Amino acid sequence: MPPPPFHPACKMNFKNLLEYLAWLYYQYLLITGIYVLEPWEKSIFNSVLFSAIAMVIYTSYVFVPIHVRLALEFFSGIFGGQPESTMALMN
16 A cells, blocks of 8 residues: 655655756756756747647657558558458458
8 A cells, every 4th residue: 555645755755756857957958058048038949849849749640640551551562462452352
């Protein structure tokens, strides 16, 4: 049974998690070089960056399955797969 939420071990884990997330954010600031920007510049940079990431994820979600299906149909035809119309006649 897990310890109750007010258990000291849970508080310590939450503190460690917050410290780890703060460290990751600090690494993000250092790697991207935006630690030298003013707060309004940081917010614009982050908005543009996360919008671009969201668009890439959405586009991948929408279009990659279509392209994979078309590629499978193409290679199936090349490597001896039977067309769907022939398969339907056999049934």
